[in-house]
Amino acid sequence: MLLQWTNYAKRLGDKGFKIMESLLLINDPVLNGFNITIELPNEGSKLDFEKELNGLLGHLKGHLHNHDITIDIIVNESFENKKNFNDQDRYNRLHEINPNIELLRTTFGLDLNA
Template identity: 70%
Template sequence: MLLQWNKYAQRLGDKGHKIMESLLLISDPKLEGTTIIHELPNDGSKIDFETELSGLLGYLKGHLHNHNIIIKVIVNEVLENKFAFTALDKYNRLNEINPNLELLRKTFDLDI
């Protein structure tokens, strides 16, 4: 399924539909039975995606030889803005991203 999904995205990109291509490739879809679940970052991209949904669905049904396929679009607007103001906040944020920072700090006996 993922191979055909990517082929369709490539086909759209070759035709100049770069926005739809990027929406298809923004995340890998998940398959649950005959339901394809695709996550998009916001409602605007969902609206753009749904304009091309019938073409994608027809392509996948034909190439996968399964006419029971449905596509479910989920909007995942997790916006996690963490602002670091103090040196300790900045260190903690960087340590969340890369826990090896603590090892570096301890190895060289560095202050925060």
């Protein structure tokens, strides 16, 4: 589920919908049975997210072959981005999205600790 969620977010980002992409990737959604729960930081984010909800649901239902999926949105005004990324975390996330990043790193002799 998380892979398809990320793929959809990336597709939106590639189309220029960067705000929606960031809302989808702000934190990892929680899957409980057929229900997906996403926590957003404010009502404005929720409104923006709801505009794309049908497209997201359609994508997930089609790619996961499950038409019982639902998405609940929780607004948490005291929400803080729980992810504190160091260089290795960023690299791991990029590697999940595109494994070819390793080829780039080795080709140019890039070091994560530099």
